[in-house]
Amino acid sequence: MESEKYREFLKKRAENRPLYKNILGEKIIFEVSKEEREEKHQRGSSDILESILLGREIGRNVTVDREAASFLQYRLDMLEEENAQMRRRMRFMKIMIVFLAFSTFVTFAYMIMRLI
Amino acid sequence: MNLKDKIRRWEKEVKLRFIGHERSIHVMILNQLHPRSTTLIRAPHGLGKSTLMLLVLKGICGDDFVVVSGASEVKRGEVVGRLHIPSLEKEGIERVLWAAFVKSRGKALDEVNRLNPYTTANIHHLMQFGEVWAYGKKARVSDYLLVANENPMDATSFIHPQPFYDRFDICIFLRSLTLSEKFQLQELLDKYEGNIVDSMPQILTFEDLEEARRQVSEIELDPDKMGIINLIVRDLQACIRDKENSEVKPPTLCEGCHFTRDICSRIKEPLSERATVALTNLVKAAEWLDGECKMDDILQMAFWILPHRLSLVKTKNISADIREILEMERVKMADRDARRQWAILNELMKKFNYPIYRLAREAAVEDVVFAEELIKMEDKWVREGLLRKDETLSSQMGWENLRYRDVIF
Numbered sequence: 001m002e003s004e005k006y007r008e009f010l011k012k013r014a015e016n017r018p019l020y021k022n023i024l025g026e027k028i029i030f031e032v033s034k035e036e037r038e039e040k041h042q043r044g045s046s047d048i049l050e051s052i053l054l055g056r057e058i059g060r061n062v063t064v065d066r067e068a069a070s071f072l073q074y075r076l077d078m079l080e081e082e083n084a085q086m087r088r089r090m091r092f093m094k095i096m097i098v099f100l101a102f103s104t105f106v107t108f109a110y111m112i113m114r115l116i
Numbered sequence: 117m118n119l120k121d122k123i124r125r126w127e128k129e130v131k132l133r134f135i136g137h138e139r140s141i142h143v144m145i146l147n148q149l150h151p152r153s154t155t156l157i158r159a160p161h162g163l164g165k166s167t168l169m170l171l172v173l174k175g176i177c178g179d180d181f182v183v184v185s186g187a188s189e190v191k192r193g194e195v196v197g198r199l200h201i202p203s204l205e206k207e208g209i210e211r212v213l214w215a216a217f218v219k220s221r222g223k224a225l226d227e228v229n230r231l232n233p234y235t236t237a238n239i240h241h242l243m244q245f246g247e248v249w250a251y252g253k254k255a256r257v258s259d260y261l262l263v264a265n266e267n268p269m270d271a272t273s274f275i276h277p278q279p280f281y282d283r284f285d286i287c288i289f290l291r292s293l294t295l296s297e298k299f300q301l302q303e304l305l306d307k308y309e310g311n312i313v314d315s316m317p318q319i320l321t322f323e324d325l326e327e328a329r330r331q332v333s334e335i336e337l338d339p340d341k342m343g344i345i346n347l348i349v350r351d352l353q354a355c356i357r358d359k360e361n362s363e364v365k366p367p368t369l370c371e372g373c374h375f376t377r378d379i380c381s382r383i384k385e386p387l388s389e390r391a392t393v394a395l396t397n398l399v400k401a402a403e404w405l406d407g408e409c410k411m412d413d414i415l416q417m418a419f420w421i422l423p424h425r426l427s428l429v430k431t432k433n434i435s436a437d438i439r440e441i442l443e444m445e446r447v448k449m450a451d452r453d454a455r456r457q458w459a460i461l462n463e464l465m466k467k468f469n470y471p472i473y474r475l476a477r478e479a480a481v482e483d484v485v486f487a488e489e490l491i492k493m494e495d496k497w498v499r500e501g502l503l504r505k506d507e508t509l510s511s512q513m514g515w516e517n518l519r520y521r522d523v524i525f
Contacts (some may be wrong), residue, residue: 002465010345010465013458019472053454071447078377 149401157265159290178318181222197250199214225264229273285394285507287424353386367421382400385427
């Protein structure tokens with residue numbers, strides 16, 4: 001049985017960041033709440049995280065707060081690290097392909113020479 | 117003067133006599149506002165560990181507190197109790213004379229790192245059960261405040277067990293003073309003729325402190341704050357490979373793990389549940405004394421409950437490392453909000469919905485704590501026939517360790 005406070009926590013967080021269902025077939029589209037939309041309209045700027053993570057249209061001005069910037073920086077670092085790792089793997093695979101091609105060629109050549 | 121003003125004055129008087137550690141002193145005062153509070157001060161030698169410890173105690177107990185020093189020879193009789201020889205000789209009855217340290221409300225441990233393991237074991241028992249044993253007799257220990265200090269760099273240190281340190285609610289670090297602060301200290305020493313500790317007045321009685329503790333305990337935190345506290349602690353505990361019960365620990369355990377870049381991979385031994393209690397007490401005290409405690413404050417307060425509890429995979433500078441972990445935690449929380457994880461979970465709690473469940477699965481592969489909750493719900497849906505077992509996240513990702521059950525076979 002779930003704790004009542006846990007349920008309240010989820011409810012409160014869900015109120016702060018609501019999930020609006022707009023089910024087209026099986027697709028769910030996140031939408032910002034009416035209040036949030038109005039607030040954004042008043043501010044005249046949009047949150048960069050909304051556009052990156054939720055595919056929202058970017059407004060005239062984009063705001064990047066400290067949390068969002070550090071989040072993006074963290075994500076970029078992770079991607080760069082993964083990129084470098086993939087490059088290393090690709091280089092290794094290329095060397096392996098060349099080596100295997102060469103050894104196959106040598107084996108064939110050796111077998112042909114033996115047959116002749 | 118009302119109780120809160122008295123507590124504020126206690127803090128002010130300590131700050132007037134101890135230069136350059138305003139935030140640490142504030143957290144230290146907040147930590148005294150719950151029953152059987154324990155505080156550990158960690159610093160290299162000569163930075164004022166003992167001075168701060170005595171200042172805090174004097175503010176409450178005046179001169180009525182007991183200091184047990186690890187630097188001197190400590191016998192069991194001085195910490196717990198000794199046998200009353202005349203009673204034994206004349207009446208044949210074993211009577212125990214309980215030590216002043218047991219009876220005193222203000223307890224201080226100087227140089228904890230030098231305490232021998234036997235003394236440490238006795239104090240550990242006192243902190244754990246609120247009682248002491250000697251010669252087959254038991255004595256209950258009434259409410260107290262205990263402040264301890266240690267210099268872990270000391271060459272003559274004993275290595276105390278992790279559960280002993282876990283009994284300390286918070287850990288305060290002290291640093292050396294900056295140039296301008298040194299001038300302030302010299303002025304202070306001139307003002308009090310070198311007796312900074314002696315000049316500290318008793319601001320409130322232990323009964324006042326008990327009343328403050330009672331009022332703080334009545335504070336009820338809102339679910340949002342409780343959620344943040346539980347999330348911070350859970351993020352520093354959760355492991356998809358069950359490191360709590362694993363003989364192999366990170367970083368070896370993390371090899372090839374899906375969450376290898378997450379916070380969990382930086383923690384060797386997870387936090388205990390006491391961390392939640394300590395952080396909750398701090399937040400309640402802050403709400404009572406300061407009138408509010410925001411989300412950012414909770415994250416900052418977490419800094420004081422972690423250093424003596426966490427064992428990290430790589431430690432360069434424990435305070436810098438913990439700051440980095442808390443910054444990662446802040447990003448993680450923003451990430452969760454952006455993915456609307458809690459709204460998704462809230463919807464799924466109401467009833468199973470396949471499209472929302474698919475969103476939840478996407479979020480779960482980025483977050484162990486969320487995955488745990490989802491997997492628990494999956495078990496229920498499988499039992500109810502709403503989901504096939506082979507469709508579940510735990511089956512597809514091979515996260516069987518996250519399938520929490522009462523008995524693990």
